[in-house]
Amino acid sequence: MEPSCDLEIDVNGKEVFLVDKKILSSFSGKLGKLLSKAAAAAVTRPLRVIFHDLPGGAEAFELLARFCYSHGEVALVTPANACTLHCVAHFMGMAELSSPSSPSLISQTEKTLQGIPFWSWPEILGALKQCQEFLPAATSAGVLGKLLDSLAGRIASPLSAASPSDDSSPESSGFRFSCDTGCSASTKNSGSHHRLWWFEDLSCLNPSAMEKAAAAMVSRKMDHAAISRFLFYYLRVRVSAADATPPEKRKAMDAVVGLLFSLDRCSVTCKGLFGILHICSCLNPSKLCRIRLEKMIASHLDQATLDNLLVPSPLVFFLAGCVSPPRLRRVGDLMDLYLAEVAPDSSLKAEKFASIATVLPDAARVNSDGVYRAVDIFLEVHAAALSEEQRARICGAVDCGKLSPASSRHLAGNSRFPARAAVRPSQRRYPAEDLAGRRRSGGGEREQVVLYARKLEVSEEETEKLRVHLRGMQWRVAELEKLCRRLQGQMRKMTATGGRSRTLPRLCS
Structure with a gap:
């Protein structure tokens, strides 16, 4: 029929x-x-x-x-x-x-x-490309797991003979923003050349399929440095594709940042993260993607350079967790260079400059010469537009007790700084000088009493100096009171949260 x-x-x-x-x-x-x-x-x-x-x-x-x-x-x-x-x-x-x-x-x-x-490598890759169009069905049917397991096994095997010509290696494709700046020797030496042939082959997968392939590599205990190098390469290829739409680029960025966030810290390079940050300035990634990128950059910030920071981006950085003193000092030096670089910008708002200058804890700066130089440049450019309150807040970023003798002399004669700030260097030196003078005199308590019992004949110039010194002491007391109130508030917060360790504040807003 x-x-x-x-x-x-x-x-x-x-x-x-x-x-x-x-x-x-x-x-x-x-x-x-x-x-x-x-x-x-x-x-x-x-x-x-x-x-x-x-x-x-x-x-x-x-x-x-x-x-x-x-x-x-x-x-x-x-x-x-x-x-x-x-x-x-x-x-x-x-x-x-x-x-x-x-x-x-x-x-x-x-x-x-x-x-x-x-199956041969082209057969596995071709099947995976087909399955990426219906990933839920391929997953429920059990096909995707078999393909990914075989794919990861081929990549992880050092004896794999499926390597194409060296031309497909990312090292020869103009990709440079992450592979040559590692935070340890393992980043540079791992992922040897026999593992690079698959970069270009897997770059044709969509973000969802690539995520599953990378997760299979991680489960196979593959070197995280090789995986991170592939992820940087994949993002560069997907973002630079002429036919890629902005939503597709954002999806690729979200996937790559999420995977990098799950890898070991030392397998992700500082230069590569700032490369992603540069791409972020052109896209609008998800909130979770931004937070993860900020945290990763924060953990590598001590390895950054001034050129890395000079990237237009709406993102903010976080100095999170317990940062070791040496790393924190390197971050402090970097921020002083950054402040000096952006200070001449006439469009930079005083509030933003002050927030960046004061965000780091005192332990981040052994010497305040760098931040003093940046503040001096900012005051020179923006002096006419600053209120007295703004000027005081910006000058408060300079710890005059950490200035070198040369910077202290420069500050004493700097008319751009308020008078109360200009006398801050002497507030800590005078007691020491008095003590040294007394020790040199070799006198005891009786001699001091006779000294102060004499009639003081003070010149008009010395009187003015004493008056300025007194105003400086009063200002210093007011500053210490503010600091004490702030510390009391922080102690109350720490007590309320069970005494957990406090994360450091935002780098900028």
Whole structure:
């Protein structure tokens, strides 16, 4: 009997097939259930079934229909289509009607999939490219896990002979922003050249498939430095693609940053992170992506250079966790250089400059010459636009007790600084000088009493100096009171949170 065309099947809204409902329903449990419901409802009009998100689309459904029409006698399954056919067979419920006595597409595809460990690299990569279009179906059918396990095994094997020519290595493709600046010797030496051939091959995967492939590499205990180098390369390729849309670029960035965040700190390079930051200035990444990038940059900030910081970006950095004193001092030196670089910018607001200058704790600066130089430059450029309160806050970033003698002399005669700030260097030196003078005099308590009992003949110039010194002491007392109140507030917060260690503040806002 000739097969009829009594059923229309719309595949993903792209193509319509006219098929014999009895033939297909005899192999597809899903289709059989749909048709039985229509028969129970006594539907008389022509039947039409619409499938959304059918794995493999029209091409896969055509192969499935050929299998059904030939009653399983046509050999269709090859490594090129085994994964797609296996997924579409599961989607159509063909496993429900399979039996040892009847031909089964599921059993044929499973037999082919058992040979995945022996497939060639192009066959594995081609199958993975197909599966990335229907990842949920490939995952539930168990196909994706087998492919990724074999893929990671090939990459991790030092004896793999699937390496293409050296031209596909990222080292020869103009990619430079992360691979040559490591935080340890392991970053430079790991991921040797026999592991670089797969960079270009995997860069064609979409972000979702790439995430799963990278996770499989991590589960295989692959070197994190090699994985991070691939992630930097992947992001560079995806962002620079001419046909990539902004949402696709953002999705790639979110995926790469999330994976880098899960790797060891020393496997991720400082230069590479600032390369991502540069890309971020052109995109609008998710909030989670920004937070993760900020935390990673914070952990590498002591390795950054001034050029790294001079990147226009809406992001802020965080100095999080317990930072060791040597690293914190390197960050302090870097921030002083940064402040001196941006201070001449006439569009820089006083509030932002002050927040950057005062964000670091006192332990970050052994010497205040750098921040004093930056503040002096800022005051010179912005003096006319600053209020007295703004000027005082900016000058408060300079700890005059840490200034060198040369800077202290310069500050004493610096008219751009308020008078109370100009006398701060002498406030800590006078007691020491008095003590040294008394020791040199060799006198005791009696001699001091006689000294102070004399009539003081003080010149007008010395009187003015004493008056300025007194004003400076009063200002210093007021500053210490403010600091005391601030410390008391912080102690109350720490007590309220159970005494946990306090993270350092934001670098800038």
